[in-house]
Structure formats: structure tokens, C-alpha cells
Amino acid sequence: MPASPSTARAINDRLALSLLQEQGPLTAGQLKQLTGLSRPTVADLVERLTASGLITVVGESGEQRRGPNARLYGIVADQACLAALDVRTDSVSVLVSDLVGRVLADGSVPVAPEAGEAAAVERAVELVERAAKEAGASGDGGQLHTVGIGAPGLIDPATGELRDSAGLPSWHRRLVAALQERFPQARVSVENETNLAALAEQREGVARDRDTFVLLWLGDSCGAAVVLDGSLRRGASGGTGEIGFLPVPGTTGLPSATDCSGGYHSLVGAAAIVELAREYGVGPGDLSADRVVGEAVRLAVGGAPVAPQRGAGNCATSPDGAAPDHRPNAAHARFLDALADRIAVGVAAVVAILDPGCVVLGGEVGPAGGAALATRVEARLRRMSPLVTEVRAGTLGGAAVLRGALLTARERAQDELFAAPDR
Structure with a gap:
């Protein structure tokens, strides 16, 4: 059944707005070429979107042509301010942007859970308030249109709320309600941090050419995000x-329902990697913080100095502690x-079940290891699995969650605002 005129107009408008979002200001002629729509149809949608306040003339094309230069149309970016939060166990970071993603303010604060739930929540909310004020979006508390939050832990697919998980600070769950109270007109939503990192790598990072891939988050904790045929998969619960709970060889026990110790986390969690680095003399002797x-x-990839270790064959360092050259030595390798051996154990299990064709190493570890680590993991994977899988290093690192x-947040705001024109 062919679409009704109003439905066709809505589809065409959203297509044009998406192109303006992705590619920046465009002329009516460029919109015609990119959409395949007729000239009259494009003229109608440009007039309609302009009258609705969604787009405006932002300049001229500057193309060589007879007569006046073609007008460039762009999205009215200041019609909404958006906030993004990255909530860790001991810190909160925030970005405030306009509708096209231009960052207007940012900030980060440490949070001491031992100070109590109320103090932790208040500190995080104050950070968002300051950033909103700096971006000009404070006002009466209702000018932030949408707030997107990334946090560790499970998100209930039925309610969209952060579930009460063992080992995570209880103030995380209270923060969502506190932000909704402080910004009552804002749309506040929360998503698992690893899922958000995968979305960012697919849209802006190393997985832009992949509709199916798995992102392995390697940092303070470990996790995986699964994208199949362009869709993020969350599972029944x-x-x-939750790959940290995966039973794997090389650990001293098995994980439990409330503790991933003994699972994959015991091999590739931050504490395990730091301890492994100590064994090989990589990094300063007091290397301990997650x-x-x-x-x-x-340090291992770049060949920076390793800690002196008797009998380890480390390279000599200058009096100020700097390596005489910056080539990785045998200890680094x-x-x-x-580390690649450990990572490959979990990756092989994921590949055997999902056959994603591509695995992205994210978190702090993946981008830090770069191609040197990714190629090692891929080589081991080829020996362990008959399924061809490319292993890539993430490019966004810890910033992936915020992005x-x-x-x-931007997509949610656009879904509402771009549906605003009277059809």
C-alpha cells in the first residue's frame, strides 16, 4: 500500500533532516541529489522545515554559477541543549551540547562513595548544574531537553532503569531520579556504558563500516556489547x-552469581592487567591504581621505561628515568x-557463539594497545577458531561512553523535535 501524502512528507522531512545532521549545511540542489526527490518536493520540504523553525539559512554555497549563490540550509542547533554523563564508581563526567553535537560545556568531578549516597548524588548533580549554566541551559531547570547517562551495570529492558547490582555504588540509581527532579522537563535515560561505547565506535570510531561486531570493553572492569545487523542486543534481562562472569581456563575458581572473581574478569580486569604488568616489569613499581x-x-607499546627488575633483561634508562630510545624491548613484547593470550580466551568464546566477523578492543586498554595488541589477539584467534574474525583497536578510548x-541523547531529542512540523 502506498504511503499517504502526510506519511510521505514525514518520511521526506526526516530524511532531509538526517542528511543535514550528518553532513552539515546543504543547498536545496544538494538535498535533491542526495535524496533523489524531485525539485518541487525538495522545495516544499525546505519551506515546511524552515517555517517550523527546524532549519534556517546559514550562508551561501559559493559555487560558481549564474545568478545569486544557492542558499545553504542547516539545522537550528540551539533549539535544544543536551547533556551526556559518564558515571563511574568514583567519578562523574559531563558534556553539554547543542542539537548538532557542538560541545558547549564539559567537566568532571571525583566522587567519594564513602561520603555517603546523598553527598555523592549532590556532587554529581552540582556538576551537571554548573555545566548547564555554562552552556546557557540552566534557567528555571527545564532548559536541558534530554540527558543521556552511561553507567556500569545492567539496564532492565522492561523499565529502562539501572538494576540494583552487587558491587556497584547505590548512588548510581539515585542519581537518575535526582537529575529528573532537578531538570523536570528533561528526558532522562540511562544505558550500559559498554553499549554506549559500541554505539560511539560504530558512529564515530573504528566500526563505522560494520553492521555486525562485538566491542570488548577492557578497563576497570570488562564487558562486551553485541551489535548484530545494525541493532544493539541487550538480552532478556x-x-x-556480561562477559566478566564467563568461566574460563587460567583462573583459580569459578564465578558466582554475585561475584565475577574466577571468571574472565580475573584475567583481564584492571587489577589483573596491572599485576601482569608488574610481573613483566612494565611501568613504575608503584603501579596499582585501576x-x-x-x-x-x-608504556609497553611505546617502549617507555620499565621498572628495573633483576634478571629481566630490561633496557637501560637515563638518570632522569627516560629510556634512551622509545622502542619496545623484550619485556614489553x-x-x-x-596479555593477548588472556584477551583471546574470552574473544574466542564470543566468536564461537556469535561469529561477528569483527571484534573491537575498547575501554582504556584497547586504544592504548593499538595495532600492536590487536594484531596479537587476532593472530591467537586464528589459531583457536576457524571463524575469520578481524580484531581492531578502538579509537575513542574512555571518551567513548560520553560520546x-x-x-x-541527540537521537532522542531529534525523534521528538523532528516530528514537530505540522504535516
């Missing part, structure tokens, strides 16, 4: 990708080999 796990891998949260 929202637990798709946040430096990416730095330990970066052995560390990367051992993914911003993308989801």
Missing part, C-alpha cells in the same frame, strides 16, 4: 555481554604477548 591500566599497556551518551 539486559545482561548480554586508572593507570591503560598507561601500563601504552612478552607482556603484550601474555555514546551524547549520541543517544
Whole structure:
């Protein structure tokens, strides 16, 4: 059945708005070429979207042509402000942007869970308030249109809420309600951090050419996001990708329903990688904080100095601690080999079940390891599985969660605002 005129107009308008979002300002002629619509149809939709306040003339094309230059149309970016949050166990980061993704303000604060739930929530909400004020979106508390939050843990697919998970701070769940109270007119939503990282890598990072892939998050904790045929898969309980609980060889026990110790997390979680780095003399002797796990891998890839270790064959360092050259040495290579062995165990299990064709190493570890780590994992995978799988290093690193949260907030706002014209 052919679409009704009003439905056809809605489809054409959304197509034009999507192109303006993705490619920036365009002329009516360029919209005609990109959409395949007739000249009168494009003229009608441009007039309709302009009258609705969704697009406006932002300049001229500057093309060589007879007569006046063609007008460039762009989305009215300041019709909505969006906020994106990356909520970790001990910190919160925020970005505030306009509708086309231009960052207007950002910030980050440490959060001390031992201070109590109320103090942690208040500190995080104050951060968002400051960023909104800096972006000019504070006002009466209702000018933030949409807030997207990325957090560790499971998201209930039925309610869209963060589930009460063992090992995660209880203030995470309270934060969502507190933000909704502070910005009552805003649309507040939460998504698993690894899922958001996969979305960001697909839209802006290394997986832009893939409709099917798995992102393996390697940082403070480990997790996986599964994208099949362009769709993010969450599972019946929202637990798709909880790979930290995967039983694997090389651990001292088995995981339990409330503790992933003994699972894959015990091999590739931050604490495990830091301990592995110590074994191979990679990084300073006091390397212990979870946040430096990416730095330990970066040191190995870049050939920065390793800790002195008797009998390890480390390269000499200058008096100021800098390596005489920046080429990885044998200890670095052995560390990367051992780390690749561990990562490949979990990747092989994912590949055997899903056959995604591509695995992206994300979090702090993947981008820090770059091609040096990704090629090692891929080589081991070829020996372990008959399924051809490309392994890529993520390009967005820790910023992927914020970027993914911003993308989801922007899409949600556009779904509402772009449906606004009277058809």
C-alpha cells in the first residue's frame, strides 16, 4: 500500500533532516541529489522545515554559477541543549551540547562513595548544574531537553532503569531520579556504558563500516556489547555481554552469581592487567591504581621505561628515568604477548557463539594497545577458531561512553523535535 501524502512528507522531512545532521549545511540542489526527490518536493520540504523553525539559512554555497549563490540550509542547533554523563564508581563526567553535537560545556568531578549516597548524588548533580549554566541551559531547570547517562551495570529492558547490582555504588540509581527532579522537563535515560561505547565506535570510531561486531570493553572492569545487523542486543534481562562472569581456563575458581572473581574478569580486569604488568616489569613499581591500566599497556607499546627488575633483561634508562630510545624491548613484547593470550580466551568464546566477523578492543586498554595488541589477539584467534574474525583497536578510548551518551541523547531529542512540523 502506498504511503499517504502526510506519511510521505514525514518520511521526506526526516530524511532531509538526517542528511543535514550528518553532513552539515546543504543547498536545496544538494538535498535533491542526495535524496533523489524531485525539485518541487525538495522545495516544499525546505519551506515546511524552515517555517517550523527546524532549519534556517546559514550562508551561501559559493559555487560558481549564474545568478545569486544557492542558499545553504542547516539545522537550528540551539533549539535544544543536551547533556551526556559518564558515571563511574568514583567519578562523574559531563558534556553539554547543542542539537548538532557542538560541545558547549564539559567537566568532571571525583566522587567519594564513602561520603555517603546523598553527598555523592549532590556532587554529581552540582556538576551537571554548573555545566548547564555554562552552556546557557540552566534557567528555571527545564532548559536541558534530554540527558543521556552511561553507567556500569545492567539496564532492565522492561523499565529502562539501572538494576540494583552487587558491587556497584547505590548512588548510581539515585542519581537518575535526582537529575529528573532537578531538570523536570528533561528526558532522562540511562544505558550500559559498554553499549554506549559500541554505539560511539560504530558512529564515530573504528566500526563505522560494520553492521555486525562485538566491542570488548577492557578497563576497570570488562564487558562486551553485541551489535548484530545494525541493532544493539541487550538480552532478556539486559545482561548480554556480561562477559566478566564467563568461566574460563587460567583462573583459580569459578564465578558466582554475585561475584565475577574466577571468571574472565580475573584475567583481564584492571587489577589483573596491572599485576601482569608488574610481573613483566612494565611501568613504575608503584603501579596499582585501576586508572593507570591503560598507561601500563601504552608504556609497553611505546617502549617507555620499565621498572628495573633483576634478571629481566630490561633496557637501560637515563638518570632522569627516560629510556634512551622509545622502542619496545623484550619485556614489553612478552607482556603484550601474555596479555593477548588472556584477551583471546574470552574473544574466542564470543566468536564461537556469535561469529561477528569483527571484534573491537575498547575501554582504556584497547586504544592504548593499538595495532600492536590487536594484531596479537587476532593472530591467537586464528589459531583457536576457524571463524575469520578481524580484531581492531578502538579509537575513542574512555571518551567513548560520553560520546555514546551524547549520541543517544541527540537521537532522542531529534525523534521528538523532528516530528514537530505540522504535516
